[in-house]
Amino acid sequence: MSQQVQGVIARSVGAPVELTTIVIPDPGPGEAVIQIQACGVCHTDLHYREGGINDDFPFLLGHEAAGIVEAVGPGVTEVAPGDFVILNWRAVCGQCRACLRGRPQYCFATHNAKQKMTLVDGTELSPALGIGAFAEKTLVAAGQCTKVDPAAPPAVAGLLGCGVMAGIGAVVNTGNVSRGDSVAVIGCGGVGAAAIAGARLAGAAKIIAVDLDDRKLAKALELGATHTVNSGQVDPVETIRTITNGFGADVVVEAVGRPETYKQAFYARDLAGTVVLVGVPTPDMKIELPLAEVFGRGGSLKSSWYGDCLPSRDFPMLIDLFLQGRLPLDAFVSETVGLDEIEAAFVKMQAGDVLRSVVLF
Numbered sequence: 007m008s009q010q011v012q013g014v015i016a017r018s019v020g021a022p023v024e025l026t027t028i029v030i031p032d033p034g035p036g037e038a039v040i041q042i043q044a045c046g047v048c049h050t051d052l053h054y055r056e057g058g059i060n061d062d063f064p065f066l067l068g069h070e071a072a073g074i075v076e077a078v079g080p081g082v083t084e085v086a087p088g089d090f091v092i093l094n095w096r097a098v099c100g101q102c103r104a105c106l107r108g109r110p111q112y113c114f115a116t117h118n119a120k121q122k123m124t125l126v127d128g129t130e131l132s133p134a135l136g137i138g139a140f141a142e143k144t145l146v147a148a149g150q151c152t153k154v155d156p157a158a159p160p161a162v163a164g165l166l167g168c169g170v171m172a173g174i175g176a177v178v179n180t181g182n183v184s185r186g187d188s189v190a191v192i193g194c195g196g197v198g199a200a201a202i203a204g205a206r207l208a209g210a211a212k213i214i215a216v217d218l219d220d221r222k223l224a225k226a227l228e229l230g231a232t233h234t235v236n237s238g239q240v241d242p243v244e245t246i247r248t249i250t251n252g253f254g255a256d257v258v259v260e261a262v263g264r265p266e267t268y269k270q271a272f273y274a275r276d277l278a279g280t281v282v283l284v285g286v287p288t289p290d291m292k293i294e295l296p297l298a299e300v301f302g303r304g305g306s307l308k309s310s311w312y313g314d315c316l317p318s319r320d321f322p323m324l325i326d327l328f329l330q331g332r333l334p335l336d337a338f339v340s341e342t343v344g345l346d347e348i349e350a351a352f353v354k355m356q357a358g359d360v361l362r363s364v365v366l367f
């Protein structure tokens with residue numbers, strides 16, 4: 007027996023999102039139905055609405071979520087009804103080349119539910135990042151559910167499902183930051199601010215926050231930045247060099263996704279340092295760099311998808327650190343909103359007023 011719940015869809019390019027009735031099938035083999043408790047509003051949801059991801063409208067938006075497993079399909083052993091889970095968009099397949107060579111954090115064949123959720127007229131929905139959690143309930147592959155300590159509030163736990171994990175992982179997993187390193191983060195929105203919290207967790211000695219918006223820089227200080235740079239007022243490359251005794255930072259995280267900020271990251275790192283690109287560029291963007299500098303500076307230029315995370319390893323650990331008071335995940339929740347307030351949340355996100363608006367159910 008399928009069931010009907012309320013969910014938020016994007017019907018066509020640029021049109022305001024709609025709260026409507028959607029149909030959730032019973033879970034089939036390997037699937038689970040989740041009762042959503044909280045779902046953060048991420049830039050990627052807006053990208054979907056604007057047609058920036060693909061044309062598979064209508065989309066069921068929302069992908070940064072935590073909730074309770076309501077029902078599981080045949081053969082599901084990893085989770086059971088009643089479990090508190092964070093949903094992920096990297097349900098490792100165990101069979102692709104990355105998985106088989108022991109690097110499941112690079113899995114490129116992630117599992118999603120096989121059945122489709124639909125509108126009441128039968129139109130098939132495309133769930134954002136294979137999740138679709140701006141809905142009272144959603145259908146996912148069981149591997150997309152990671153069980154964590156239910157002592158964590160859902161609004162906080164859900165954030166690990168996307169942006170906050172991307173930021174922390176960019177530093178801890180991709181950048182391999184360790185005790186005593188200097189780290190600069192360019193762009194301190196939800197993702198960059200999480201990178202700053204990750205740098206503190208990893209024991210970085212100098213943590214330099216760079217943004218154009220003083221509100222973001224103030225928040226970065228709360229999360230562990232030791233220095234702030236308003237790059238609208240001073241040259242960020244020169245300033246990062248000065249703060250690091252003339253050398254440049256060991257690791258520079260680019261969390262904007264633009265050619266000019268990528269170049270700043272390239273030049274602001276020390277010799278043999280690392281650049282981690284976590285900001286997502288648009289297809290038209292290009293950069294030009296002197297090849298002699300690429301060679302001469304050594305080190306590595308990396309990109310980070312989802313913080314190179316492994317949900318089964320990273321989500322429970324980060325929730326435990328939060329519960330111990332060692333990772334202030336609650337500081338990322340700027341406001342909680344209702345399911346009918348997604349458009350307003352998009353506006354606040356674009357104006358830079360929030361790190362995260364989180365829908366509470």
Ligand SMILES: NC(=O)c1ccc[n+]([C@@H]2O[C@H](COP(=O)([O-])OP(=O)(O)OC[C@H]3O[C@@H](n4cnc5c(N)ncnc54)[C@H](O)[C@@H]3O)[C@@H](O)[C@H]2O)c1
Nearest residue numbers: 172193194195196197217218219263284285286310311312
């Ligand atoms: N790699 C991944 O897996 C992943 C996951 C989620 C999000 N992202 C991407 O990360 C990026 C940041 O996401 P977010 O949610 O933090 O967005 P956001 O809008 O909250 O933050 C962007 C920040 O960059 C600042 N900024 C803009 N232009 C700047 C400039 N020229 N110099 C310095 N700062 C500048 C803004 O003031 C803002 O604080 C986006 O491109 C998003 O798509 C990547």
Ligand SMILES: [Zn+2]
Nearest residue numbers: 099102105113
């Ligand atoms: Zn795989």
Ligand SMILES: [Zn+2]
Nearest residue numbers: 048050168169
């Ligand atoms: Zn996201």
